[in-house]
Amino acid sequence: MIGHSGTVAPILPADPRIPGRVPDAPVRARYDKRRLSYATTFDSPVRRGAIRSLEWLTGKATLLRLIRRFEREGVPEGQAFWGRALGIMGIAVETPEAQIRRIPREGPVVLVANHPHGLVD
Incomplete structure (x- = not known):
């Protein structure tokens, strides 16, 4: 929850029994579902409504x-955040060993990824 000072207060206690959970790490406020939308990027009420409908x-x-x-x-x-987030969504990261060996030790690399939920971005 957000306190009067504007800081984010923990909403759950630290629980060392949860894999990947950092003891005493603060847990942020609940996500506001209104912010999880591309609709606000449009000026037209019709377009905003259409985008919201498509999102749902x-x-x-x-x-x-x-x-x-x-x-x-x-x-x-x-780092534990990403493993936990992917686990909750049921997303498995699969990288074949042969592909890992092809990554150059130096220089630029281009990565391509796919995910099952368009709103994950």
């Missing part, structure tokens, strides 16, 4: 449920 039809409710579950179970800090 393409899985926004499911994504919000996953976010709430993530919040209930505890949000870890640092």
Whole structure:
């Protein structure tokens, strides 16, 4: 929750039993579902309404449920955050060993990824 000073207060206690949970790491305020939308980028009320409708039809409710579950179970800090977030969404990171060996030790690299929820971005 956001306190009177504007700081984000923990909403869940640290729980060392949760894998990847950093003890005493603060848990941020619940996500405001109104902010999880591309609709606000349009001036036209018709376009905003159309975008909101498409978002709900393409899985926004499911994504919000996953976010709430993530919040209930505890949000870890640092690197553990990503593993926990992907686990909640049921996303497996698969990188074949042969592909890893092709990554140059120096110089630029281009990564291409796919995800099941368009709103994950």
